Amino acid sequence: MVAAGRGTGTGLSRRGFGRLAAAGTGFLALGRPALAQAVPIRLLLDWRLEGLSALFLAAQEKGYFGAEGLDVVIEPGVGSRLVPSRIAAGEFDAGFGDINALVRLRDGKPGYDLKAVMMVHDRPPFAVIGRRSRGITAMPASLEGRKLGAPAADASFAQWPLFKTLNRIDDSRIRLETIGFAVREPMLASGEVDGIFGFGPSATAILTARGVPAEDIVVLTMADHGVVLYGNAVMVSPKLAADQPGAVRGLVRALIRGMREVSTHPDAAVQMLGRRSDAAQPEVERQRLAAMLQQNVLTPHVREHGLGGLDPARWQQALDQLAMVQPLRDRAKAGDAFTPAFLPAKEERLF
Known part of the structure; x- marks a missing residue:
């Protein structure tokens, strides 16, 4: 199993790593096929275990992966933008990463056909987070x-x-400083910077936990200011999609069940995170999960059309915006980064 972390550590204990691997075999107790018959899937998260990643843990702990005949090993990541390239390199079979990075990867590697199979961030959490007092x-x-x-x-x-x-922001009047993930929110909390880039719901939860008054936090969510992009999606390797299409369908079904579980029982989801990660803070994770579900995942569009898909017209607008800042060499190839072929019927995806 490939060990992955971010910043100065993953926040995942050694016992947590063991549980991540062992949980994939939990379906044996449910009378499912033996492990040798299960389809092994190495799945990379965008980040360490926190907030929304509980949906993957729920799919393991509740036996949803096992019910689909899957042996899934989940590993923490080092950032959503790196997930597509690590799948492309053959390190993982599936991942939870930034679909915009996937578009760029496909445009740069025209012979590679990695695709997303389940949209999760219908409304991306991309944001600039600042303080009114600054x-x-x-x-x-x-x-x-x-x-x-x-x-x-x-x-x-x-x-x-x-x-x-x-x-129409004049960035010549802005001082940009490269900082590490681990010190991002602490530097804003201490006033060393006036604002930071990050996921709005996550940063807000961390800042309030560090004592920054909620009324002093300003979240400039990019989706509120003209950005129509999508965010993180579940993506699978071309080999897995071609060799095991049934397993990919099962993976998507299990994750939809996992999402239903954490949205219905958020306190239990937070407990799952606590059991797997020594760094998990219950109140922070509770805030992260609730805000992400409400603001970025279970949007009005998703509640009407179902989780996992995307709107074709909006997708074309998103490609237009990506091309605004860096032209796409082959828009058709780059834009074919998502397929709905592995999604269950709409009725099974409604929340």
Whole structure:
């Protein structure tokens, strides 16, 4: 099993790693096929175990993977933008990563056919998070004259060129400082920077836990300011999709059940995270999960049309926006980054 972490550590204990691997075999007790008959899937998360990643744990602990004949090993990641390239390199069979990075990967590797099979972030959590006491308001122009911190590999920071273009921000008047993931929120809390790039729900939960008053936190969600992109999706390797299409369908079904589980029983989901990660803080994870579900996953569009798919017209708009900041060499190939072929019927995906 490949060990993956982020920053100074993954937040996952050695016992947690063992449980991640062992949980995939839990279906044996349910009378399912023997492990030798199960389809092994190595699945990479976007980040360490926190918040929304509980849906993957729920699919394991509740036996949903096992019920589909899958032996899934889950590993924490080092950022959503790196997930597609690590699957492409053959390290993993599936992952939870940034679909915009997948579009770029396909455009740069025309011979590679990695695709997303289940959209999760219908509304992307990309944001600039600042503090009113540091001069940042709900208006994007307030970022001018400020000092912003961003990890170089951050998915939100990757959309900064688009965000500043759409909102006519003069970034020559902004001081951008490269900082690590681990110190991002602490630096904003201590006033070393005026704002940071990150996922809005996650950053807000961390900042309030560090004592920053909620009324002092400003979240400039990019989706509220013209960015129509999607966010993280479940993606699978071309080999897995071609050799085991039934397993991919089963993976998607299990994850939809996992999402239903965590949205219905969030307290139990937080407990799952606590059992797997020594770094998990129950109240922080509870806030993260609730906010992400409400703001980014179970959107009005998803409640009407079902979890996992995307809107074709919006997808074309998203490709237009990606091409605004870096032209696509083969739009058709790059844009064929998502397939609905492995999704169950709409009725099974409604929340």
